[in-house]
Amino acid sequence: MGDMIARITDATAGLEMERIPSLLQEALQAGVQPFEVLGALSAGMVKVGDLFSEGKYYLVDLVLAGQIMKEALEILEPRLAVESLGGKGTVVLGTVKGDVHDIGKNLVANMLRGCGFRVIDLGVDVPPEKIVEALKTSGARALGLSVLLTPMVQSVADTVSALKAAGLRDRVKIAIGGACTTPELGRRMGVDAVGRDPIEAVRIFESFLAE
Amino acid sequence: MSAVHERVLAALERREPDRVPTFDVMEEYANIYEILGRRPFPTGFLFTNRWTSRIVDKTAGLLNRSQIFFAEMDRFSYDRTEAAVKMGYDAAWVMHVPIWKFQDSKVAVDIYGRQYDVIVDGRGNLATPMYKKGLIASPQDWYGWDKRDLFRLPERANRAFRRIQKDLGDRIFIMPGFLFGLFENTWQPMGFERFAVALRKEKTFVRRVIRFYRDHFCLMLEAWADAGVPGAVYTDDMAYRSGPMLPPALMEELYGDAFRHITETAHALGLKIVVHSCGNVMPLLGWFADCGFDGVHALEPTAGVDLAKVKQLVGDRLCLIGNVDITHILVDATREEVFEAVRKSIAAAGHGGGYMVAPTNSHHTMSVERLRWMLEAVERYGRYPLDLSVPRNPD
Numbered sequence: 001m002g003d004m005i006a007r008i009t010d011a012t013a014g015l016e017m018e019r020i021p022s023l024l025q026e027a028l029q030a031g032v033q034p035f036e037v038l039g040a041l042s043a044g045m046v047k048v049g050d051l052f053s054e055g056k057y058y059l060v061d062l063v064l065a066g067q068i069m070k071e072a073l074e075i076l077e078p079r080l081a082v083e084s085l086g087g088k089g090t091v092v093l094g095t096v097k098g099d100v101h102d103i104g105k106n107l108v109a110n111m112l113r114g115c116g117f118r119v120i121d122l123g124v125d126v127p128p129e130k131i132v133e134a135l136k137t138s139g140a141r142a143l144g145l146s147v148l149l150t151p152m153v154q155s156v157a158d159t160v161s162a163l164k165a166a167g168l169r170d171r172v173k174i175a176i177g178g179a180c181t182t183p184e185l186g187r188r189m190g191v192d193a194v195g196r197d198p199i200e201a202v203r204i205f206e207s208f209l210a211e
Numbered sequence: 212m213s214a215v216h217e218r219v220l221a222a223l224e225r226r227e228p229d230r231v232p233t234f235d236v237m238e239e240y241a242n243i244y245e246i247l248g249r250r251p252f253p254t255g256f257l258f259t260n261r262w263t264s265r266i267v268d269k270t271a272g273l274l275n276r277s278q279i280f281f282a283e284m285d286r287f288s289y290d291r292t293e294a295a296v297k298m299g300y301d302a303a304w305v306m307h308v309p310i311w312k313f314q315d316s317k318v319a320v321d322i323y324g325r326q327y328d329v330i331v332d333g334r335g336n337l338a339t340p341m342y343k344k345g346l347i348a349s350p351q352d353w354y355g356w357d358k359r360d361l362f363r364l365p366e367r368a369n370r371a372f373r374r375i376q377k378d379l380g381d382r383i384f385i386m387p388g389f390l391f392g393l394f395e396n397t398w399q400p401m402g403f404e405r406f407a408v409a410l411r412k413e414k415t416f417v418r419r420v421i422r423f424y425r426d427h428f429c430l431m432l433e434a435w436a437d438a439g440v441p442g443a444v445y446t447d448d449m450a451y452r453s454g455p456m457l458p459p460a461l462m463e464e465l466y467g468d469a470f471r472h473i474t475e476t477a478h479a480l481g482l483k484i485v486v487h488s489c490g491n492v493m494p495l496l497g498w499f500a501d502c503g504f505d506g507v508h509a510l511e512p513t514a515g516v517d518l519a520k521v522k523q524l525v526g527d528r529l530c531l532i533g534n535v536d537i538t539h540i541l542v543d544a545t546r547e548e549v550f551e552a553v554r555k556s557i558a559a560a561g562h563g564g565g566y567m568v569a570p571t572n573s574h575h576t577m578s579v580e581r582l583r584w585m586l587e588a589v590e591r592y593g594r595y596p597l598d599l600s601v602p603r604n605p606d
Contacts, residue, residue, distance in 0.1 A: 058454065061458075
């Protein structure tokens with residue numbers, strides 16, 4: 001059984017997209033618990049993240065890993081207890097109002113899901129009021145905002161202001177990421193962290209929700 | 212040959228000119244018309260006004276067929292070159308992109324199979340549309356996509372650049388460009404997630420698309436060369452802040468031969484050719500040089516590109532162009548900050564020639580005043596032999 005778990009982890013880390021579905025079916029039929037399979041996939045995603053950080057994997061590899069995870073979750077989700085999913089906490093994600101780019105945001109969403117977070121993905125061009133509503137309804141303590149283009153930076157400030165006005169800012173930690181974001185911009189916008197890539201995003205949200 | 216042409220050519224050939232040349236990348240109506248002192252018809256309002264947008268919604272097909280927006284593109288390319296001349300730039304990357312058709316007042320589709328949101332810049336001008344998603348979900352979609360407008364591009368570009376070159380070509384080194392390069396044209400019409408899977412499962416199809424756009428780009432090169440321009444920009448974003456989107460070895464496997472074919476064609480036609488890519492291109496620079504490009508543009512400091520390292524790595528093989536930040540320096544920085552940014556860039560890459568000062572990109576919140584400061588700073592720090600010990604206070 002341990003061998004099966006290791007094979008799933010290695011196949012995920014090796015981006016062996018074609019092998020994963022049969023490996024999952026094989027493991028489940030052999031009696032491996034769905035949450036153990038999920039753990040094996042997550043361990044593979046962590047390895048993918050490490051390889052990306054080491055410069056051995058590229059953006060396309062992260063996207064492929066995300067696709068692998070997405071397809072694997074379609075097989076696993078019906079068999080998993082709700083509490084097995086999103087054990088690390090809930091993150092609300094969205095691309096800010098005025099910006100419709102979604103590659104970076106989708107990557108972060110897939111990596112977070114793969115690493116054990118529950119993700120509420122609000123999509124692109126998300127107005128501040130929709131973000132506030134999602135945070136209130138879900139009780140999430142972490143928010144990730146994606147912004148690619150400099151002209152849309154004001155939307156980050158507008159969202160931070162909306163959280164303050166709704167009395168949520170003390171409870172919710174905010175991270176931003178995207179091509180135009182820099183630590184200096186993060187300070188100016190009054191957010192808590194700026195992520196350079198999806199792997200750093202995972203670490204940031206782990207630290208946010210561990211507090 | 213004019214002094215401006217000699218200056219730019221020297222930089223492109225990694226020789227030392229009389230001063231570091233300047234390279235313009237302006238692509239936004241607001242700045243262009245501010246420079247020209249004109250008040251253009253605010254086309255963008257047609258798309259946002261409650262009443263006129265309804266007319267656009269109902270008549271989009273007719274407007275597309277009338278080619279009114281393509282004619283507008285000819286005017287835009289001419290005006291932006293004229294604005295570059297007026298600013299005193301030495302070279303200009305002149306985009307001529309008659310590729311968009313409007314579905315209605317909110318959505319545009321390009322001739323390659325991408326969907327966009329229509330963007331208005333807040334001053335009534337249409338800005339560059341924002342890519343939303345791809346419309347090519349399968350090889351069958353791609354084979355079935357109407358490509359007639361693609362083959363009209365060379366003729367349209369030739370006509371537009373003949374006029375621009377004739378009127379302005381002796382005062383500025385004109386380098387045409389169009390959207391999109393081979394990499395973006397392979398992945399964007401299908402979306403990056405779909406593309407990542409296609410690279411595993413449909414590589415032959417991906418290669419066919421690359422070959423198609425390689426040949427199409429060569430037709431564009433012929434059209435530009437026939438118009439008499441001296442150079443071209445190959446525009447293709449291949450990197451994000453985290454680095455190249457694909458492993459460099461895979462880029463070589465898929466695109467290497469095509470890029471070499473493009474640069475060889477450009478050189479055979481007498482054109483210099485520069486590659487533009489946003490993002491952290493550090494791992495791709497040597498490959499760009501191997502592929503035969505004469506220069507590389509963008510070199511974004513905010514993406515982690517270290518210009519001094521770039522100079523060290525490929526300064527003897529590529530002309531370096533850009534590096535002036537557009538997230539802060541050319542948006543809301545002080546005059547002192549702009550001068551210092553330019554001084555630092557010239558200090559990093561100017562020695563021995565082979566560098567042109569330029570913004571890394573263009574967007575509508577950039578300030579014309581700061582672009583002027585950038586050009587002033589080049590006059591102050593960019594004369595050869597370089598003297599970068601000039602007191603930092605620009606006044």
